[in-house]
Amino acid sequence: MYELDLNKPVKVFFCGIGGISMSGLAEILLSKRFKVAGSDIRDSELTERLEKLGAEIHIGQEASNVSDDTDLFVYTAAISPDNPEFSKAVEKNIPMLTRAELLGEIMHGYGTAVCVSGTHGKTTTTSMVTEIFIKAGMDPTVTVGGMLKDIGGNLRIGSSGNFIAEACEYTNSFHSFFPTIALILNIEEDHMDFFKDINDIRASFKKFASLLPADGTLVINSGIEAYTELTEGLECRVVTFGTDEGADYRATDISFDDRGLCSYTLHRKTPDGEETEKIKLSVPGEHNVYNSLAAIAAADAAGADKSAIVPGLESFKGAGRRFEYKGEIGGVTVIDDYAHHPSEIKATLLAAERYPHKRLWVVFQPHTYTRTKAFLDDFAKALSMADEVVLLDIYAAREKNTVGISSADLKDKLDKKGRKAVYFKYFDDAEAYLLQHCTAGDLVLTVGAGDVYRIGEHLLGK
Secondary structure (H helix, E strand, O other), rough: OOOOOOOOOOEEEEEEOOHHHHHHHHHHHHHHOEEEEEOOOOOOHHHHHHHHHHOOEEEOOOOOHHHOOEOOOOOEOOOOOOOHHHHHHOOOOOOOHHHHHHHHHOOOOEEEEEEEEEOOOOHHHHHHHHHHHHOOHHHHHHEEEEHHHHHHHHOOOOOEEEEEEOOHHHHHHHHOOOOOOOOOOOOOOHHHHHHOOOOHHHHHHHHHHHHOOOOOEEEOOOOOOHHHHOOOOOEEEEEEOOOOOOOEEEEEEEEEEOOEEEEEEEEEEEOOOOEEEEEEEEEOOOOHHHHHHHEEEEEOOOOHHHHHHHHHHOOOOOOOOOOOEEEEEEEEEEEEOOOHHHHHHHHHHHHHHHHOOOOOEEEEOOOOOHHHHHHHHHHHHHOOOOOEEEEOEEEEEOOOOOOOOOOOHHHHHHHHHHOOEEEEOOHHHHHHHHHHHHHOOOOOEEOOOOOOOHHHHHOOOO
16 A cells, blocks of 8 residues: 655545545645645535645546556545546556545654544544643644534644544544554444445444554543453553442542533542542533543553643533524524434533523434444434424435435334424425424424524524
């Protein structure tokens, strides 16, 4: 595989440069004085930004866009082999890397690379680690899967040797990374269009953990079933977090204020015994206690000043689409959340239960057909925690409906549980229903990984 040297800039072509992840990687290389070119099917704020930074941008994908002086060709999984630019790169024998492989090569150039993995909580925990590093003056380069207000988006380019990134298990993409500190937040069934079963998923995470060097650190949730099977044979240091007595980083005295924000006592094992500290979070939900414990452990492993932990966590007000307050209209509060797995929905609704409201509405847009079919009963169980459920059509994303599933099936499951749900094919009809039936004091959650957030924004007149 092609090895990138950040100290030896070359010319890199990005096929699909306008994507949020690809554009971020392109910007990092531009900051390292690489020559960057790329194409996309349409222009956008991201392509315009890259152009202003010196990138050569082509709108439309043609073989002629790939010049003979291209040293490396980068592409995403969405690019097919018959793409004219891809074909040109193959014909010219230009070295090629996937997006994930390039991300791995970039982080390989940093002394400390923190990679945050897990079925849930990656974006939030990555953001928490980022906030602590910034407060500690560690000036990290960061790539995160959501929008973080304090860094002005999903990318931060620092000037230190510290790199922080999400590490997604889908298609085993995180196997291309070079972590020095790796976090495994949790492991559950998901992405069943790729993985065979939970054992296949566990094997993927085990291989990810094995990427750590002997002087690296694995931070792992002690609540993961048989987690020692994943750590067995590792040469690196293993640090655990959780609420059980044996965890290296654990939380006790968990409490919530009138907005559902968490506080707890941190217990940190040290060579001399145990240290305790009061932690106050500025985000709701007990799941964020676990996320913050993992972030603290990672910061300690990286040598962050411990005095930065409390202010770092207090300053984190949440990432975009993670229990994000959108506004209020007619006394009805609208909050948006990216939750698209039953466990995530449960955690979001538990957080919402502690948020001031009269009735709790959830407007849910399932994400992908395979996930909806695989977890139909679990979705119904999680959604039944709400007072009112509004269902939308499944957001297909990368899939076609080859499994014969629809949101009407989820409605039937909810009806059988005695939780009346309504299903709308069109957003306009769902919005009209909400406007007619929501009353002052209600809390409306728009939930899903697709474009369901638009409903809340339309209700608020945005």
